[in-house]
Amino acid sequence: xxxxxxxxxxxxxxxxxxxxxxxxxxxxxxxxxxxxxxxxxxxxxxxxxxxxxxxxxxxxxxxxxxxxxxxxxxxxxxxxxxxxxxxxxxxxxxxxxxxxxxxxxxxxxxxxxxxxxxxxxxxxxxxxxxxxxxxxxxxxxxxxxxxxxxxxxxxxxxxxxxxxxxxxxxxxxxxxxxxxxxxxxxxxxxxxxxxxxxxxxxxxxxxxxxxxxxxxxxxxxxxxxxxxxxxxxxxxxxxxxxxxxxxxxxxxxxxxxxxxxxxxxxxxx
Amino acid sequence: xxxxxxxxxxxxxxxxxxxxxxxxxxxxxxxxxxxxxxxxxxxxxxxxxxxxxxxxxxxxxxxxxxxxxxxxxxxxxxxxxxxxxxxxxxxxxxxxxxxxxxxxxxxxxxxxxxxxxxxxxxxxxxxxxxxxxxxxxxxxxxxxxxxxxxxxxxxxxxxxxxxxxxxxxxxxxxxxxxxxxxxxxxxxxxxxxxxxxxxxxxxxxxxxxxxxxxxxxxxxxxxxxxxxxxxxxxxxxxxxxxxxxxxxxxxxxxxxxxxxxxxxxxxxx
Numbered sequence: 191x192x193x194x195x196x197x198x199x200x201x202x203x204x205x206x207x208x209x210x211x212x213x214x215x216x217x218x219x220x221x222x223x224x225x226x227x228x229x230x231x232x233x234x235x236x237x238x239x240x241x242x243x244x245x246x247x248x249x250x251x252x253x254x255x256x257x258x259x260x261x262x263x264x265x266x267x268x269x270x271x272x273x274x275x276x277x278x279x280x281x282x283x284x285x286x287x288x289x290x291x292x293x294x295x296x297x298x299x300x301x302x303x304x305x306x307x308x309x310x311x312x313x314x315x316x317x318x319x320x321x322x323x324x325x326x327x328x329x330x331x332x333x334x335x336x337x338x339x340x341x342x343x344x345x346x347x348x349x350x351x352x353x354x355x356x357x358x359x360x361x362x363x364x365x366x367x368x369x370x371x372x373x374x375x376x377x378x379x380x381x382x383x384x385x386x387x388x389x390x391x392x393x394x395x396x397x398x399x400x401x402x403x404x405x406x407x408x409x410x411x412x413x414x415x416x417x418x419x420x421x422x423x424x425x426x427x428x429x430x431x432x433x434x435x436x437x438x439x440x441x442x443x444x445x446x447x448x449x450x451x452x453x454x455x456x457x458x459x
Numbered sequence: 460x461x462x463x464x465x466x467x468x469x470x471x472x473x474x475x476x477x478x479x480x481x482x483x484x485x486x487x488x489x490x491x492x493x494x495x496x497x498x499x500x501x502x503x504x505x506x507x508x509x510x511x512x513x514x515x516x517x518x519x520x521x522x523x524x525x526x527x528x529x530x531x532x533x534x535x536x537x538x539x540x541x542x543x544x545x546x547x548x549x550x551x552x553x554x555x556x557x558x559x560x561x562x563x564x565x566x567x568x569x570x571x572x573x574x575x576x577x578x579x580x581x582x583x584x585x586x587x588x589x590x591x592x593x594x595x596x597x598x599x600x601x602x603x604x605x606x607x608x609x610x611x612x613x614x615x616x617x618x619x620x621x622x623x624x625x626x627x628x629x630x631x632x633x634x635x636x637x638x639x640x641x642x643x644x645x646x647x648x649x650x651x652x653x654x655x656x657x658x659x660x661x662x663x664x665x666x667x668x669x670x671x672x673x674x675x676x677x678x679x680x681x682x683x684x685x686x687x688x689x690x691x692x693x694x695x696x697x698x699x700x701x702x703x704x705x706x707x708x709x710x711x712x713x714x715x716x717x718x719x720x721x722x723x724x725x726x727x728x
Contacts, residue, residue, distance in 0.1 A: 248668075248702055248723065249668065249669045251669070253563050253565055255539060255540035255545075255547040271524035278522050280551075282549075288540065292539050292540070294522050298702070303701050303727070305699045305700070307699065308624060389575060399545070400563075404702075406702075407699075428576045428675035428716045428719060429574055430572070430576065430716075431570060431572055431677060433567070433675075435673045435675070439696070450704055452671060454565075454673045456545075
C-alpha cells in the first residue's frame, strides 16, 4: 500500500453505484480550500476507479464551481454515453448536497496511427542544474512539488512592473517522487502559478474556475516518464474584466508531449 | 423575426423545466450529422434561453459523444451551482433518451478590471482583398460561412506532403452576414478544418470529440464586432494514436481578442 501523500489525497471509498466519498487532504491545502490540481485529480479518479470505465482518459474538463470546505465530499461519476471505443463521463463533487465541482471526462481505447507533434519542448538545462526557489512555501501544496523554474518564476520581490508577458517554464515532479499516472499528471496540469501575478509583478486575489487537459500520452508513455521531471510551460492569452486564460504544455523529461492544458482564472482587480 | 438560417438552426422550444426540443438543420449539415459548431451553439443556446441564467458565458466545453441523426433532439440544461456572480451549468443533448452531446457552461457577471491581452492578432490583408476558395463546397455548412484564407488554406490539390506545420489564419463571418452573439461566436470557434489534413496534405476520416471556448469578450464587445469579419487562427499541437488537438484564437476585425478555443479531434489513421 502506497504511503505517498498524493495517493492518500485522491483516495475515494465507494458508497454506492456511481458514488464515492472523498476527503480533503491537509497535505494539498491552498490559501482557501484544496489546491485545484488535487481537486481535479480527485474528480478524474472517480472515473479511473469506475468499474464501467472503457479505455484511458483522453480529455478532461473540470469546473471549480465553489470553494471546497475541509472534510468529506461526495463524488458522483456516471457514463453519459458509451460507444465501441470511446466513453463520455459526467462527474460532480458535492458537499451538503450542493455541487462544488463539475467535470466531464472522455476516455478511449487508443490505437497506433501516424504521429507528429508540433509543440516542441523548449531548450532547458537539466533539472538537477536548476535551483529550486529559496523562499519558504506559504501553502502546504507547494511543498508537495519539486519545482525548478527555468524562466518566469514567481517575481520576488514584487516589483509591480508590467513584464509584458506571462510565460513560465519549469521542471516539476511530485515531492517525494512518485511514478506518473493520469491523476498525478492532471494535478500537475494546474502547477502554473497565476499568470496575472507574473505579468503584473504583483499578487492579487485569484482562483481557477475551469481547466481542460488533453492527454496525448497513453498509460505506457506515462509509465515511461516514471518519476522523472516534467517540463511545464504556460503563457497567458487574454486578461480582461475579471478573467484571464493561459495555454500550457507538459513534456516528459525526455521530450515527449504528455498533455496540453488550458485554464480560465478569476482575478479580482 | 429573423430569417437567418443560423437563428433557425439554433432555435429551441421549451418543453418543460430545464428541457427544450431542437432540430437539426440541413443548412448546417456536415458529411455525417450536423457541423460541430452548430451543435455547440445549440447546446449553449439552452443556457442562453434558460430563465435562471446569471450573467454571460465565460467558458464552454462541449463533448461530441455520438453522431446526431437528422431530426429532433432533446436539450437539457440545469444550473449545477449558482453563486453570487457566477453560475455552472450541465447540458446534455439526447436522442432516443441517449446522450449524444454533453457540455458544461460557466456564466458570470463581469466587471471592469486591469486588461492586458497577450495573444496578438497576426498581420493580415483586409478581408475584402482576400479571395475566397474557388472550389465548390462539398457540405452544406461550409456555404453558411464566408471564409477567406490568409494562410494555411485547404491544400488542393492534395499533395500528400508533410507540411511540417498545421497553422491556418482566415477571415470568417456568417453568410449572409449576421450580428455576432455568443452562439454564433461559439459556432465559429469550430471553423478550422482538420489540422491533420493541412499537416499531411491529405484528407482522412476525422471528428472533433471535444471543444472548449473561453469568451474574453462580453456582450457589448460582441455587439461592437457586429457583422464584421473575425480573424481566426489555429495550430495543431500533438498528433498521436488517433487524436490530435489544436489551439485557436478569434479576434474581431478591429483586433479585439474575442475568444480562445481548443479542441481534440479523432483521426482514423
